[in-house]
Amino acid sequence: MGLASATTISSSSSSSLLSASLCPARRGFLPPCHHHFFFLSTFSKCNLNWKRSSGKKGGERVRCSAVGVGVGVEDEACELVNGVELSIGEGDDNIQAYLFKAVKNNNGAGVLLLSDIFGFQDSATRDFAYQVACHGYNVLVPDLFRGDPWEKGRPKPMFEQWLASQDPQRVANDIATSTKWMVDEFRAAGISKKLGIIGFCFGGGRVIDVLAADQGACFSTAVSFYGTRMDLAAASKIKVPVLFISGDDDLLCPIGVLSKFEKIIGNGSRVVIFKGRGHAFAHRPGSTEEDADAEQAFTLMRNWLHDGLLVNS
Numbered sequence: 126m127g128l129a130s131a132t133t134i135s136s137s138s139s140s141s142l143l144s145a146s147l148c149p150a151r152r153g154f155l156p157p158c159h160h161h162f163f164f165l166s167t168f169s170k171c172n173l174n175w176k177r178s179s180g181k182k183g184g185e186r187v188r189c190s191a192v193g194v195g196v197g198v199e200d201e202a203c204e205l206v207n208g209v210e211l212s213i214g215e216g217d218d219n220i221q222a223y224l225f226k227a228v229k230n231n232n233g234a235g236v237l238l239l240s241d242i243f244g245f246q247d248s249a250t251r252d253f254a255y256q257v258a259c260h261g262y263n264v265l266v267p268d269l270f271r272g273d274p275w276e277k278g279r280p281k282p283m284f285e286q287w288l289a290s291q292d293p294q295r296v297a298n299d300i301a302t303s304t305k306w307m308v309d310e311f312r313a314a315g316i317s318k319k320l321g322i323i324g325f326c327f328g329g330g331r332v333i334d335v336l337a338a339d340q341g342a343c344f345s346t347a348v349s350f351y352g353t354r355m356d357l358a359a360a361s362k363i364k365v366p367v368l369f370i371s372g373d374d375d376l377l378c379p380i381g382v383l384s385k386f387e388k389i390i391g392n393g394s395r396v397v398i399f400k401g402r403g404h405a406f407a408h409r410p411g412s413t414e415e416d417a418d419a420e421q422a423f424t425l426m427r428n429w430l431h432d433g434l435l436v437n438s
Contacts, residue, residue, distance in 0.1 A: 132397045205229055206258045213267075214302040222267040222303060223251065225258035232261035233314075234434040235307045236321045237344075239300065239328025239335075240266060241405065242288075244274025250325070253408045257323070260427055262434075267303040269296055269328065300335055304343055319345035321434050323426065325408055326377070330355045333386070337362035346433025348426045350407050351378040360389035367394045368429045370422050372402025397425060 211222045223245060236257060240250045245266045254264045275287055307320055322344050324332035329352030336347055337356075341364035349355075351371040367390055369383045383396045399406065399418050406415045407422040 132395065206255055208255070211265075213306045214299075218298065218302045220268050220271065220299050220302060221245070222265055222306075223254065225251075225254045225264040225266070227258045227261045227263065230261045231263070232435055233263075233316050234261070234318050234321065234430075235263045235265065235311055235316075236323060236430065236434075237300075237303055237307060238264050238266045239322070239324035239331050240269060240274075241326035241328055241408075242270075242275040243277070244268065244270050247274070249409050253325075256423065257427075257430075260430075262321075262430070263307075265303055265307055267299060269299060269331075271295075271299075296331065297334060297338070300331065301338075304335075304339075308343055318434060319343060321345065321430050322347045323350070324348075324352060325350045326353050326405060329353065329378075332367070333359050333363070336365060336367065339364075341365055345437075346430065348429055350422070350426075351375050351404055353377050355382065355386065357382065357385055357389070360386050363390045364392070366390070366392045366433065368426065369394070369396045370399075370407060370425065371396075372399045372404070372406055374401055374403045377404050397422075 205228055206225050207228055208223060208225045211224055212219060213222055214220055238250070238254050238257070240247065243250070245251075245268045250266060254266050258264045270291055273287075273290070275284065279287070304320070311318065311320075320343055322332055322335060324330070324347075329349040332347050332349045332352060333355045336344060337359035340362065345365055346367075347365060348368045348370065352369070367386070369387065371378045371380065371383060373380060380396075380398055383398075387394045387396045399422065402415065402418055407419050410416045410419040
């Protein structure tokens, strides 16, 4: 499309583009449930049929709602998604991950979600993964940082040193391990659909690397939220459409770069820019206005996944 024709959305137009869904999701959509939780259990192996072969209940739990507390909501709202903590891969390739599996209206499609620098245990990332699963998907969130995500309390001058310690090849291998696990589990469950991939910030940049290496073998669609450190040289190797979502006030993800990616990748790729929004607004909204845009960004992503994984699969 190019920058001139890229879709630009202002906060004032957000509410008009929101559409109905099978299950309310994204902060304002998801029905809150009062003092009810679903548990993350630890298993050495898990499949998409959810047969619990071994393992013990873990002590950690996450809330079934991204919103928090509500009154008069039935337990059924908490039964939309099950979650397990997994250990996948063997030897040096062994990593931890969360799998969020839709219990009701499971559409059989899988989505690999790559986190931002705060890692796979971050509450904003887990809430987002839960909400995606709420719409019927099986969402795997791997630990890209091997237990060493960036912590908000660390001095900012240490960031580049920390990032340099995250070997790009090791990260790529861990993503490949996660992808193989999902493909194997889907094959075992008799599902032949390809996968979708989503990434935020650091993970949004890695989406580009993954798709360039994949060449359309495993992934059929992708969404990159304000990706950082993206390699433009990789764009020509990508064989599937990518939805890019960012804000026009995001210095970490320049609009001009996204326009170039959109043009080179082609295949129906699209750039959507939200006016006045900075970095991470879609999964870490910090105001009522950002909540509205985050809801719209979620809807755009949801429709993109639906078209790419269910309609055109």
